[in-house]
Amino acid sequence: MDYITHILIIIGIYxxxxxxxxxxxxxxxxxSVAHSAFYGxxxxxxxxxxxxYESSFFVTLLCVIVINSLLxxxxxxxxxxxxxxxxxxxxxAFQVIVFxxxxxxxxxxxxxxxxxxxxxxxxxxxxxxxxxxxLLLIGVFVFIICLVCGLIVKSPFNRVLKAxxxxxxxxxxxxxxIIIYKMTIFAIGSSIAGIAGILYAHxxxxxxxxxxxxxxSIFIISIVIIGGAGSYWGPxxxxxxxxxxxxxxxxxxxxxxxAANLRQILYGVxxxxxxxxxPQGLIGSYKFFLRNAK
Amino acid sequence: MSQIFVNTLISASFFIVIGLALSLIYxxxxxxxxxxxxxxxxxxxxxxxxxxxxxxxxxxxxxxSCLLSSIIYYVIYFAIYKRFEHxxxxxxxxxxxxxxxYIILQNVISIIFGDRIMTIRNIHIQEGILLGGAMLTPIQLxxxxxxxxxxxxxxxxMHKTKYGLCLRTIGENFPLAQSLGVSVKKTIVxxxxTVGIFVSLLxxxxxxxxxxxxxxxxxxxxxxIIVMIIGGNGIMxxxxxxxxxxxxxxLGAWYIGSEWKEVIAFAILLFYLLMQPRASHKAVN
Amino acid sequence: MNKKILLIVLLALVFxxxxxxxxxxxxxxxxxxxxxxxxxxxxxxxxxxxxTKQGIALALDEINNSNILQGKELAVQYEDSQFDAKMGVQxxxxxxxVDKVPIILGAFSxxxxxxxxxxxxxxxxxxxxxxxxxxxxxxxxDYIFRIVPPNKVQGEVAAFFARENLKAKKAAVYYVNDxxxxxxxxxxxxxxxxxxxxxxxxxxxxxxxxxxxxxxQKIKKLEVDILxxxxxxxxxxxxxxxxKEIGLNTIFVGADGSYSPxxxxxxxxxxxxxxxxxxxxxxxxxxxxxxxxxxxxxxxYNEEPTVYAAYAYDAMKIIGQVISKNNFDAKDIKKGLYDLxxxxxxxxxxxxxxxxxxxxxxxxxxxxxxxxxLSNKQF
Numbered sequence: 001m002d003y004i005t006h007i008l009i010i011i012g013i014y015x016x017x018x019x020x021x022x023x024x025x026x027x028x029x030x031x032s033v034a035h036s037a038f039y040g041x042x043x044x045x046x047x048x049x050x051x052x053y054e055s056s057f058f059v060t061l062l063c064v065i066v067i068n069s070l071l072x073x074x075x076x077x078x079x080x081x082x083x084x085x086x087x088x089x090x091x092x093a094f095q096v097i098v099f100x101x102x103x104x105x106x107x108x109x110x111x112x113x114x115x116x117x118x119x120x121x122x123x124x125x126x127x128x129x130x131x132x133x134x135l136l137l138i139g140v141f142v143f144i145i146c147l148v149c150g151l152i153v154k155s156p157f158n159r160v161l162k163a164x165x166x167x168x169x170x171x172x173x174x175x176x177x178i179i180i181y182k183m184t185i186f187a188i189g190s191s192i193a194g195i196a197g198i199l200y201a202h203x204x205x206x207x208x209x210x211x212x213x214x215x216x217s218i219f220i221i222s223i224v225i226i227g228g229a230g231s232y233w234g235p236x237x238x239x240x241x242x243x244x245x246x247x248x249x250x251x252x253x254x255x256x257x258x259a260a261n262l263r264q265i266l267y268g269v270x271x272x273x274x275x276x277x278x279p280q281g282l283i284g285s286y287k288f289f290l291r292n293a294k
Numbered sequence: 295m296s297q298i299f300v301n302t303l304i305s306a307s308f309f310i311v312i313g314l315a316l317s318l319i320y321x322x323x324x325x326x327x328x329x330x331x332x333x334x335x336x337x338x339x340x341x342x343x344x345x346x347x348x349x350x351x352x353x354x355x356x357x358x359s360c361l362l363s364s365i366i367y368y369v370i371y372f373a374i375y376k377r378f379e380h381x382x383x384x385x386x387x388x389x390x391x392x393x394x395x396y397i398i399l400q401n402v403i404s405i406i407f408g409d410r411i412m413t414i415r416n417i418h419i420q421e422g423i424l425l426g427g428a429m430l431t432p433i434q435l436x437x438x439x440x441x442x443x444x445x446x447x448x449x450x451x452m453h454k455t456k457y458g459l460c461l462r463t464i465g466e467n468f469p470l471a472q473s474l475g476v477s478v479k480k481t482i483v484x485x486x487x488t489v490g491i492f493v494s495l496l497x498x499x500x501x502x503x504x505x506x507x508x509x510x511x512x513x514x515x516x517x518x519i520i521v522m523i524i525g526g527n528g529i530m531x532x533x534x535x536x537x538x539x540x541x542x543x544x545l546g547a548w549y550i551g552s553e554w555k556e557v558i559a560f561a562i563l564l565f566y567l568l569m570q571p572r573a574s575h576k577a578v579n
Numbered sequence: 580m581n582k583k584i585l586l587i588v589l590l591a592l593v594f595x596x597x598x599x600x601x602x603x604x605x606x607x608x609x610x611x612x613x614x615x616x617x618x619x620x621x622x623x624x625x626x627x628x629x630x631t632k633q634g635i636a637l638a639l640d641e642i643n644n645s646n647i648l649q650g651k652e653l654a655v656q657y658e659d660s661q662f663d664a665k666m667g668v669q670x671x672x673x674x675x676x677v678d679k680v681p682i683i684l685g686a687f688s689x690x691x692x693x694x695x696x697x698x699x700x701x702x703x704x705x706x707x708x709x710x711x712x713x714x715x716x717x718x719x720x721d722y723i724f725r726i727v728p729p730n731k732v733q734g735e736v737a738a739f740f741a742r743e744n745l746k747a748k749k750a751a752v753y754y755v756n757d758x759x760x761x762x763x764x765x766x767x768x769x770x771x772x773x774x775x776x777x778x779x780x781x782x783x784x785x786x787x788x789x790x791x792x793x794x795x796q797k798i799k800k801l802e803v804d805i806l807x808x809x810x811x812x813x814x815x816x817x818x819x820x821x822x823k824e825i826g827l828n829t830i831f832v833g834a835d836g837s838y839s840p841x842x843x844x845x846x847x848x849x850x851x852x853x854x855x856x857x858x859x860x861x862x863x864x865x866x867x868x869x870x871x872x873x874x875x876x877x878x879x880y881n882e883e884p885t886v887y888a889a890y891a892y893d894a895m896k897i898i899g900q901v902i903s904k905n906n907f908d909a910k911d912i913k914k915g916l917y918d919l920x921x922x923x924x925x926x927x928x929x930x931x932x933x934x935x936x937x938x939x940x941x942x943x944x945x946x947x948x949x950x951x952x953l954s955n956k957q958f
Contacts, residue, residue: 002676002677003672003676003677006672006676031386031390077568078567078570084384084386085325085326085385085386085389086523088386088390089519089523089563089567090563090564090568092516093560093561093563093564094560094564096516096557096560097556097557097561097564100553100554100556100557103553103785104551104553104554104557104785106756106761106783111756111757111785112690112756112757112785112786113664113690113693113757113758114665114690114694116664116693116694116696117697204665204668205697205698205701206664206665206668206694206695206697206698208663208665208694210663210664210665211665214512215397218393218394218397221390237590240590241590244594258405260621261401261402261404261405262401264398264400264401265397265398265401265402265405267394267397268394268395268396268397268398268401269394271390271391271393271394271397272391272394272395272398275383275387275391275394276374276383276387276391297796301792301793408621408625409621409622411623411841411845413844413845420823420824421823421825421826422824422825422826424826429824429825429826431824504789504790504817505789505817505845507623507789510789544793547793548797551794552784552791552793552794553756553783553784553788
């Protein structure tokens, strides 16, 4: 039972990550390889703040949102001047820089040794100690974030984003200030990734830079694409499938040396298959990436 | 000081070859093909198989390895990219797909050969050659010579052969190329096969220098991409970009510490992209 | 709509199947006592896991054949942490929550041990390492034990060896950038300078780094008598190789983390003459047991045992003894370990102090003829 709870918590965290990336990718058509960097920043900021200053949950939440939003806005700025593939490289560069900083700035982050003994979260007076309480917390956050995404989807804000995604030039002619829209959505998406980071850090009680690499970003991208970019339940479905499958492999008893590689091969195959043959994902309806997307 | 100069030349050699290779592929198929990183790694692992396991003499092992890697690269193109080129799929999706293919290649290599570091050489480790105050191993000298030769080959092919003309035309104006009867398919095939050979050979040289792990391809390729983006279109520009990047990295490594090499490289890329004027940036004119 | 229903059905199936597999794995046989083991079984330095398993398996044979557990059989559930703290965390979570073991032998490396110790403490499970030497493990908790001496001792031995035996006056320190390397470099620097030496250079390198030439060139310019380089086998092997290539000629002194055949594979003849400190065997205390151990090991595996295999063997034997005298639960085992009166094994005398630490020494080994052998120069 305990282990199932653990799996559910991990799924919950990835749902949050996938939904937030879906906001960025699915609704404004930008591919970001930097999502795990924002995830990592959230985790490290929260871990360090609670360990050094014993700050409360809401303070760290606020800090993470502010930091990630600012960084997100800075990254978006060049996206108007360059094509989408170059934006991908910008996010790649950001991701690598963040990872290396976490890994090399040992005085601050402990480097590759990571940070251990992260204390449990405290919400006002409620100390979240047991797994079940944590599951409850994650559930609440998933619910809130789904609500927020849902609101964004139904809003006029979203219609503008869709217009931007399909045809930037047209959207420009309609007089909408694209820059503000893109910035907002990227800031929101990145902040939510940071929140997932906070939840992760306090759950596992140990973080190291190895959890926040380019491969992790690509994993989250795979979840979004396979589930269906731009759809509401797509990221949820994708997260459940991509998290469960290696766990099943593990129980069937594959030697762990091969299991890790097989898992990555699976992700690679799924990624390529879906991009090339089923770009709308399992239950999406937007054929992501295609030039004349319909 | 002269050591920094020599180190710069060495890493610049690798960057320039990869950068040029990537730009050739880009001209042909109009997207950044990350699966080339897998071919870079495949070369040395094929060598491990042919030279270390099967004990085939060095010269033939080299030929087999490069041919095999090149064929693998072409098969990737044929099985996947070919179906979707130049029409429905955006370069972004192909780029992402090529990431996926790299992941598959790298992990297949990991399964077959294991993740542990592997050595191809079985020669004695010797002191390097002293060249004007700096130390240089024979293999590093080979790397520098290789890059010079490669640059010359590319220059000659691009400007003096029919194939080169085809490639340049496709790169600059695809519809025009088609209407002029340029055999696009053949050009692309030749490009993939030759680039595959040269990049896998580069990988083998690299492996002789620093030994191999399955994950080393991505790093080098990213340096090549940085060089390509900063360098832009011309071959000369790529060479200069490679030298500048290499110089910045090695100076930084000397004064700040070698663990920050990647950060320096990507910070340069970031800075460059952030400084672009307000216009669509293209790697090809 | 149809698509969505299909997918929901698929998901449900996946859930049901996984639950069945999970439940099935969980059924335990009554007469088997299972403990856990976390080590490095894959990835770059998998020889360590292999050696650990060899030592443990040999000890297991002896324990189960001697019937000290009165009819019950002792078994080990192995989990792979690679050289990655996060995987170690996953491994210990599974061992504690799914396999429900009361004691875990591991982890192999300091960094993984430090990451999983808080979890062992939290879930009140005993964690005993046969090889993790970072100093801070001492204070990791009540349930944390180890049968190896800490890096404080190792750094001291290296520094004294450098000063007294090698007569070195100027040293450079190039350490792996984690608690293991940092702790050792700090201790070495302290003792070396306290005894009249000078450390001219001190810098860290990252795990996974492949090119050290820039820093080695800086060190070459300083013309030091020795280079102290605590780190893991792959990086240290590359450092030895690249030092020779750039003409850095000095005496090399390293630490136990480099003790692996992989080092010799990478550095080949560049490794000749390098010194390394290793945790002490029980020479002079339990020579009979050591000979017996060597013979049984050679008989079973057809190769010589390494120091790590010996330590894993001893750890397993100690666990076997404690389990035979106590109830099979974590609290009793913990008490049993603290109460252990001087266990004599192949690694010498083991007795745990109130921190779960032991009082042992380090010996100096050197590389000759492509092998690690006990040096005839000892501090």
